[in-house]
């Protein structure tokens with residue numbers, strides 16, 4: 609994922625410890641129960657975790673605009689975290705990150721993807737539906753800060769449908 613226009617250049621990179629101050633600022637602005645720095649550091653140490661930062665360079669300055677963390681476990685991808693800085697939303701960044709996750713998984717033969725999302729997070733649910741996910745279940749009171757249910761969503765890519 610890389611693109612350029614007259615004003616900004618977007619690139620994707622492996623998340624690094626140095627990215628965490630900006631990522632934590634996005635995380636805290638995005639979630640009612642944000643991950644801690646320790647949780648991000650644990651993911652960076654986990655061998656089956658893919659941690660990616662999306663960077664935007666504008667007029668010589670680089671910013672973290674978004675990030676995604678997912679696990680490649682057995683024959684499944686588990687989305688663990690995804691957020692876009694508020695001033696970079698509705699520009700297709702999350703959609704691009706979801707496609708990237710699918711492509712990286714496909715490279716190692718993984719076609720099934722799953723995630724959990726708060727029932728009230730309509731923006732994210734719309735995003736996931738647009739990316740081919742469907743609701744397959746519910747985890748009651750999964751989010752302990754609000755006692756909210758989690759929707760469990762799954763997607764299977766074309767390769768599996770064609771083979772199956």
Ligand SMILES: CC(C)(COP(=O)(O)OP(=O)(O)OC[C@H]1O[C@@H](n2cnc3c(N)ncnc32)[C@H](O)[C@@H]1OP(=O)(O)O)[C@@H](O)C(=O)NCCC(=O)NCCS
Pocket residue numbers: 638639690691692693696697698699700701702703704724725726729730731732734735736738
């Ligand atoms: C949800 C989130 C990741 C979407 O990021 P984004 O880069 O703005 O999403 P995209 O621009 O790729 O949007 C793709 C589609 O998702 C849907 N969508 C995204 N944000 C939406 C919103 N606020 N309301 C309704 N639909 C939304 C739309 O269908 C959109 O397509 P459209 O712009 O053509 O209508 C972002 O709002 C965010 O970081 N939210 C806070 C953190 C969060 O909820 N993460 C997900 C946790 S499960």
